[in-house]
Every structure is written in structure tokens, then in C-alpha cells.
Amino acid sequence: MAEPPAPDQTSAGRTTGTVGATGPGIVGSRGAAIGAAVCVLTGTAAVVLAVVAGPGPGLTGYVSEAGVAGSGYAWTYRIGVFALGAALLLLATALRDQPPGQGQPPVRGDGALRAAVALLVAGGLATALSGAVTCSAGCPLPPFETATVADLVHGAASVAATAAVVFAMIAIVLSGAAASRLRRTATITAAVALPLAGAVGLAMLLVGRGSLVGVLERLLLMVAAVWGVVTALILAAGPQLPRKPYASRR
Numbered sequence: 001m002a003e004p005p006a007p008d009q010t011s012a013g014r015t016t017g018t019v020g021a022t023g024p025g026i027v028g029s030r031g032a033a034i035g036a037a038v039c040v041l042t043g044t045a046a047v048v049l050a051v052v053a054g055p056g057p058g059l060t061g062y063v064s065e066a067g068v069a070g071s072g073y074a075w076t077y078r079i080g081v082f083a084l085g086a087a088l089l090l091l092a093t094a095l096r097d098q099p100p101g102q103g104q105p106p107v108r109g110d111g112a113l114r115a116a117v118a119l120l121v122a123g124g125l126a127t128a129l130s131g132a133v134t135c136s137a138g139c140p141l142p143p144f145e146t147a148t149v150a151d152l153v154h155g156a157a158s159v160a161a162t163a164a165v166v167f168a169m170i171a172i173v174l175s176g177a178a179a180s181r182l183r184r185t186a187t188i189t190a191a192v193a194l195p196l197a198g199a200v201g202l203a204m205l206l207v208g209r210g211s212l213v214g215v216l217e218r219l220l221l222m223v224a225a226v227w228g229v230v231t232a233l234i235l236a237a238g239p240q241l242p243r244k245p246y247a248s249r250r
Contacts, residue, residue, distance in 0.1 A: 028093075028097050029093075029094045029097040029098045029235060029238075030094070030235070030236050030238060032090045032091075032093040032094035032097065032235075033090070033091070033094035033232045033233070033234075033235035033236035034232070034236045035086075035087075035090045036087045036088075036090035036091040036094060036228065036232040036235075037087075037228075037229055037232035037233055037236065039083045039084065039086045039087035039090060040083075040084065040087040040225055040228040040229050040232065041229060042080070042083050043079075043080040043081065043082075043083030043084035043086075043087060044080070044084070044225045045080070046076050046077065046079055046080025046083065047063065047066070047077055047080035047081065047084070048080075049073065049076055049080075050066040050067065050071075050073035050074075050076040050077035050080065051063055051066045051077070053073055054066045054071050054072065054073035054074075054076075054077070055071055055072065055073075058214075059211050059214040059215055059218070060209075060210055060211050060214055061138070061139070061209065061214055062135075062139045062209065062213070062214065062217060063217060063218065063221060064130070064134075064135055064139045064154060064155075064158060065135070065137075065138065065139050067081070067131070067134050067135075068134060068135065068136065068137055068139070069134055074134070078131045078132075078134070081127060081128075081130060081131030082127075082128060082131045084127055084225075085124045085125070085126075085127035085128040085131065085161075086124065087124075087228055087232075088120045088121070088123045088124035088127060088161075088164075088165070088228070089120070089121060089124035089125075090232075091120050091228060091231065091232055091235075092116075092117045092118075092120035092121045092124065094232065094235040094236075095113065095116060095117050095120065095172075095231075095235065096113075096114075096117045098179075098235055110175050110176055110177035110178075112171045112172070112174040112175035112176070112177075112178075113171070113172065113175040113177050113178055115168075115171045116168045116171035116172050116175065116178075119164045119165070119167050119168040119171060120164065120165070120168050122160070122164045123160075123161045123162075123164030123165050123168065124161075126157045126158075126160040126161035126164060127157070127158075127161040129153070129157040130154050130157035130158045130161060133150055133153045133154045133157065134150065134154060135148075135150060135151045135154040135155065136148055136150065136151055138209070139151060139154070139155070139209075140209075141155050141204065141208075141209070143205065143208075144208035144209070145208070145209065159201075162197065162220065162221070162224065163197065165193075165224045165227070165228075166190065166193045166194060166197050166224070169186040169189055169190035169193060169227060170186070170190050170194070172186040172231075173186045173187050173190055179234065181234045182231060182234055182235075185227065185230050185231055185234065186227070186231070189223055189224075189226065189227040189230075192223050193220060193223045193224060193227070196216060196219055196220040196223065197220055199216050200213060200216045200217055200220055203216060
């Protein structure tokens with residue numbers, strides 16, 4: 001029986017063949033990814049419950065109206081939003097600490113992936129701000145309604161958080177260090193989220209609060225949630241390892 005071929009060596013003498021399946025970095029990345037998936041699912045469930053069961057106007061209003069002070073489900077909504085903010089921060093950690101796949105460059109040396117991590121951190125912080133600062137009844141926003149300072153802060157934080165997530169998808173698509181499954185998922189969701197985000201922005205400026213904005217906003221948030229869960233599960237699964245070579249027989 002012939003000896004199996006030795007893994008390739010780099011010029012510095014390091015092994016580049018098989019990526020190890022264990023280690024502190026991988027364990028930390030997987031733990032953060034699992035936490036992100038749990039937070040996305042929990043946060044989404046809480047927000048949906050608050051929107052559906054709360055006294056909001058249904059599809060004719062913003063999702064944020066479920067968190068208006070005095071609503072019976074205001075804290076359910078806010079807890080869900082905080083969970084989603086935590087999910088983005090955990091996703092950023094998992095993305096930053098993921099080990100490089102077979103034949104891929106180091107993750108932390110990739111500019112596009114670093115940008116995705118920074119965008120997810122910014123998105124997580126903006127999400128937390130939108131949960132901490134609630135809007136007034138109807139969540140009025142210009143140019144069609146008169147808004148308070150709290151309305152403007154909440155609206156700006158919500159828009160910034162959603163934009164950060166969409167741009168993070170695009171950054172992953174452009175990354176050379178991200179795993180192919182991550183890029184494929186980001187490509188599909190960004191192709192749906194980007195036009196939806198543009199449509200929401202135009203509708204808010206040209207039409208204002210109503211059924212059109214309400215439906216588009218919910219579709220956009222649904223796409224973002226799906227991307228978050230799928231991306232977290234991919235990161236939790238770890239890098240794809242190459243198949244072990246079979247020993248040749250004579």
C-alpha cells in the first residue's frame with residue numbers, strides 16, 4: 001500500500017492541505033453564529049407577535065408602530081428589536097472569526113469582509129438605538145407628516161440599520177475570503193433586498209405612510225431576517241473540509 005500524498009507546503013513551511021475542524025477560533029465563531037441564529041429567530045418572532053397581536057394599523061402602517069409607548073405589546077416589540085440588534089453583533093463576530101476555507105485567503109486580510117463586519121456592527125448598534133428610542137403614535141416622518149425629535153431619531157436609526165444589513169450583503173458578495181455558500185446566499189438576498197430598499201425609500205418620499213410602504217417594508221425586513229438566519233447557520237456549520245485522499249493499492 002502506497003503512502004498517501006503529503007499535503008502541500010507553503011514557502012514558509014506551513015501546511016495548507018486540510019483545515020482543522022477544531023480550535024478556539026472555530027469554536028468561538030460557531031458559538032457566535034449559533035447565538036446569532038437564535039437571536040434572529042427569537043427577535044423576529046417577538047416583533048411579528050407584537051405587530052400581529054398589537055393595536056397597530058396592520059399593513060397600512062410601519063412595523064415600528066407596534067412599539068409605540070402605551071401599546072400592550074410595546075415591550076414585546078422592543079425586546080424583539082434588541083434581540084435582532086444582538087444578532088447582528090453576533091453575526092459580525094462569527095464572520096470576523098471564521099477560519100479560512102480551503103484555498104481561500106485569510107479572512108481578516110480581506111477588505112470587503114472587514115467592511116461587512118463593520119457594517120453589521122453599525123447595523124446592530126443602530127437597531128439597538130431604534131429599540132431604545134420609540135416613535136410617537138403613527139411614527140410620523142417628513143415630508144408628509146410633522147415628526148418629533150424622537151420620531152426622527154427612531155426613523156433614522158431604523159433606516160441606517162436596514163441599509164447597513166443590505167450593504168453588508170453586497171460586501172460579502174464582493175469578498176474573496178468569504179465561503180462560496182456565504183457569497184451565494186448574499187448574492188440571492190441582495191438581489192431581492194436592494195430593489196426593495198430603493199422602492200421603500202422612494203415610496204416614503206413620494207407617497208408617505210400607507211399600504212404600499214407597509215407591504216414593501218415588511219418584505220424587506222423578511223428578506224433581511226432570512227439572510228441573517230441562513231448566514232448564521234452556514235457560519236455555524238464551519239468551513240467545508242476537503243475529502244481525505246484514498247490510499248492507492250497495487
